[in-house]
Amino acid sequence: MTARITADWLRAPALQAVFDALETDGDEARVVGGAVRNTLLGLPATDIDISTTAVPSTVMGKAAAHGLKAVPTGFDHGTVTLVCDGIPYEVTTLREDVETHGRSATVRFGRNWLHDAERRDFTMNALYCDRRGEVFDPVGGLPDVEARHVRFIGDPRLRIAEDYLRILRFFRFHAQYGAGDLDAAGFAAVVDLRDGLAGLSAERIGMEMRKLVSAPRAPETVLAMREAGIVSRVLATHGGLRPFQDLRALDALAPETRAPALALAVLSDGGEADLDDMADHLRLSNAERKRMKVARCASDIPRGWDEARPAPVAKTEILRLLFLAGREAAIDGLLHAWANAGVGPEDELFADALTLLRDAEIPVFPLTGKDLVSTGVPAGPAVGEGLQKARAAWIDSGFALDREALVAVATGA
Template sequence: MSILKKLPDRTGLDRLWAVLPEARLVGGSVRDLLLGGQAVHDLDLATPEPPEDVQRLLQQAGIKTIPTGLSHGTVTALIDHVPFEITTLRRDVTTDGRHAEVAWTTDWREDAARRDFTINALFCDKDGVIHDFFEGQRDIAASRVRFVGDAVQRIEEDALRILRFFRFDARFGTVQPNDEALAAIRERVGLISGLSAERIASELLRLLVGPNLIRTLMAMQQIGLLERIVPEPRIDRLANALSNGAPEEAVLRLGLLSDAPDLSRSLRLSIKQGQRLARFNPSTPLIAFDEQGAEFSKSGHLSPDLDGDALRRLLSCHDQAGLIDRSWRVQAELFEPDRENWDDLRKRLATMAVPVFPLAGRDIVALGVPAGKEIGKVIGDLTRWWRAKGCRPDRQACLAELNNRLPLSPRG
């Protein structure tokens, strides 16, 4: 059966093939269709026509085009708001480890030879015929990631392929990583230092959600790569968290892998990602409360035996998602946790309403207390009382307690 029959809708492709009959699907979409069960997101095509001709032919057919990368041979076609990248067959003229100067070609094998891995160097024509120049189908069947041609040369052309190898290995590989690839990466691992933090972080975060993650991380560590990008990695802790069902969330997994306080800065993560890492880093401890609801230390903890009052006190001061993230870290540190109880704790945290102290300064002023420092003192005392009650008193109960503490008449 043609792999094209696995596509839920090939209307856009058929329109393109009517204009560019020699074009072929290329790369990840072919790989994922062959694998089956993989969501196919980007339908990229390769074609022997020069990019200017591609753009002209598409426009003549009434298809909107965007010259997204004409210097690299790429034109994007928009059909029903769905983008299709169409790239002219290329060969590398020169490379500097990051960028390549390319020239157009009509030789499909020559184009395939410049790609990174055999599983990404596959083409599929409009009749569903697979064109495989480097045994990519065999590697897919063997769950193996292999460089196209000479591994060292591929890495020297673009050092990011070091991380891409492990990203694809974590996703598709189920056997020991390819020996030739590992030897080449070990020989050229220093090239990583020439990559921007943003490019490294992009590949690392995608790698961290791979189903074969732990095996891949161990291989990265063995060849001296992992410590270059993640200081003092804790593969054991991450493995324990994964065995207990930690979700496929890259930033969570990164925080479980490393405690480095400057990790967010060194990888130049987004502000949102950095804030998430900080919330469950051990250098950001939880607030603890005494029986009167007062903060008495910074040594608060999470455990499945906390009752509802204790959880509400924590939720009154800490982000709900951050507490759930932290629970994975605490559980993973124990190494012999009761998974069912920890899962129940996370369910309680996720479904519990976040308590918010129901009074404000204006409520105090309304009872005749002059605006100023005294307002803050009253609010602080009443908040401690509210927390001592497990953050359960509602607005009416808090107002009643306020009246007991301040027997003044409201202003008329």
């Protein structure tokens, strides 16, 4: 099976200039991995990585001779980043493993494209193309790309033992690019070797899970992970799988369903403490932790709307949610509640509420502490207490009370 790529990124002058520098004195260079895979799948190519027969010191010299910036980002392992027209290209010398030990490996440089391909994880990631777009397929990746079949190179157990993160990558790549069933040999291997996940850092697990839960086929993939006994190991929860499936059923209505923080919040089957456990387990950022908690908290408001069905949600309820949570959190909270309601994407109550949440202006509380002080309220705790009473009354009125009325509430006039 042969293929040729005719993508704009391949014809870019900057990339061709890098090829000009590398392909001198008998050395070869080819784009490898994600850019080739994604282009063949009709998906955008992001990072463009290059493999070459030139050793790192030679790459540095070639770059200098051609006026390119060279940064030794992983020099000992064969990687130099070349920058042309402000665009970075990661250039790595062909390698073969001498000894593997977890994530790292003892490697030696070479000129054999097959040996370089055999040390990679999946066949669809071991495709190369030259500067003219001709695709080279040392390990049979082209049929797997065509079938959208994620398959380990060689013996899956050997590939996994080289780096146990490949267990999660197997599922993540299937969720992102796969079609049909998971590769049977790969699935059997990840089940047998799942204990190896315990040796991985939380940061690496978190990076993979963020990508996985936002991928197109995440719902069925997470189900397979649970059946394999992996979900509880990586998420610190057995997982709210049905709500997660219902959340992702809303993809066409709301791009927020693919936000990792919201997806993970829905997957958690507990309260705030469980969210903290998950955030700790995955080393999520403070911003992600906060978004998970706020979404969970904001979801309590629209959960009560279901009692009024089939009546539409009053706009005052939408404004209340917007005012209390802000637009992002309000939408997250609505989607969280929608996913847990089990009513499906055709539900008019939630759909109308989502439209209102996107379109309505967030109410602005019209009273300030300065307003109260100007009426004679002494600065200090009395101002805060008055504002708190006025704010509660303003919300209860459906945001109808004006400043004069709110001053009266705050001062007890």
